Amino acid sequence: DINKFYLDHCPSIFPQASKGPFSLMRSMMGPKYNGEYLHSVVKELLGDTRVGDTLNNVVIPTFDIKLLQPTIFSTYNV
Incomplete structure (x- = not known):
């Protein structure tokens, strides 16, 4: 998809x-x-779907260019 x-x-x-x-x-x-x-x-x-609405556990690695550091979004934090 x-x-x-x-x-x-x-x-x-x-x-x-x-x-x-x-x-x-x-x-x-x-x-x-x-x-x-x-x-x-x-x-x-x-x-209005949010990461916490997913059916499975999800981990989304990103990089914050302003802070120059990785940021992780996951359903574990929700």
Whole structure:
């Protein structure tokens, strides 16, 4: 399911960067992709579903770029 999701939505989730003199500077100043489209599609698919609502135990490893450290989300913490 996740493969089809990304294949269907890839062009909107990861739009092509514009070329120009400010593109390099913009890429150094913040995230490459703003994530707005991805957030809206996931919200539409999942609604108000939370990690604690899963039927199985789930562990989601992530990385916090601002704090430069890994963050783990799991159903054990819920």
